[in-house]
Amino acid sequence: MTDIEEVDFEVDPEDLDNSPVVRVPSDELSLLVNDLHVSYRVFGAKKVGHGPGRKQGPLAKLLRRGGRAPAIREVKAIRGISFAARHGEAIGIIGVNGSGKSTLLRAIAGLIPPASGTVHVASNPALLGVNAVLMKDLSGERNIMIGALALGLTPKQVQERYQEIVDFAEIGDFVNLPMKSYSSGMGGRLRFAISASAVPDILMIDEALATGDAGFRAKSKARMDEIRQAAGTVFLVSHSLATIQSMCTRVLWVHDGQLVMDGEPKEVCARYKTFVQEKKKRAKTLH
DSSP: OOGGGGOBOOOOTTTSOSSOOOOOOOOOEEEEEEEEEEEEEEETOOOOSSSOOOOOOHHHHHHHHHHSOOOEEEEEEEEEEEEEEETTOEEEEEOOTTSSHHHHHHHHTTSSOOSEEEEEESSOOEEOOTTSSOOTTSBHHHHHHHHHHHTTOOHHHHHHHHHHHHHHHTOGGGGGSBGGGSOHHHHHHHHHHHHTSSOOSEEEEESTTTTOOHHHHHHHHHHHHHHHHTTOEEEEEOSBHHHHHHHOSEEEEEETTEEEEEEOHHHHHHHHHHHHHHHHHHHHHHO
């Protein structure tokens, strides 16, 4: 696997908040995922790894285009995942690129129909990932309006919380400029500030904290704690084990579309780190 090189295992002192993650005990379920399967169909897929391809002449290419339908390959992105979430939990989701983390969030949010299985939620989940909703050609101000409305706020509520969102994101006068002029850090902070402007029962954050510094992560953790104390549930997808351990009360490890482990952050992250390091060693020996 080449994607394992992108996993962030560096845990600097400033990355981890020494204060324990606030735990909000509750027996009430906010979400139930039962034997979930999600598949994609890829059109025009070519077979690889079966010997050298043969060069085709113009006539052969023309006949192929006119007389044969493009190949279709089914990709099983999620394969039989089941788990329950309770009000007040902060659940981290880890795994190498292509493991199904973001697909799982999108299926829970109702953005992707399951091939089989079910997702039961107590209320509508709010998902605002790195590439969700916001438009780079529009100003930060317009994106705040669009993103907050997408989360269910009224125009009046957006106006009332506008300055709070700008201050939380720490973007200052850049709010009047197009988002394409923002650094990755500024864009990530604004996305989180918008997603946390409401108090959803289920908040899902996909990589939005990856570009924040230690101070911003501390603010984000405090905001996530507020949401959970208001009987909310938070899901956080991140490659940074430091972020996961400092912000989550529970971790799901997803690999190849399956749930490998579900448990305490320290234990799951340690097992995952060992797994990836062993993968790296095997990859080096093959080369």
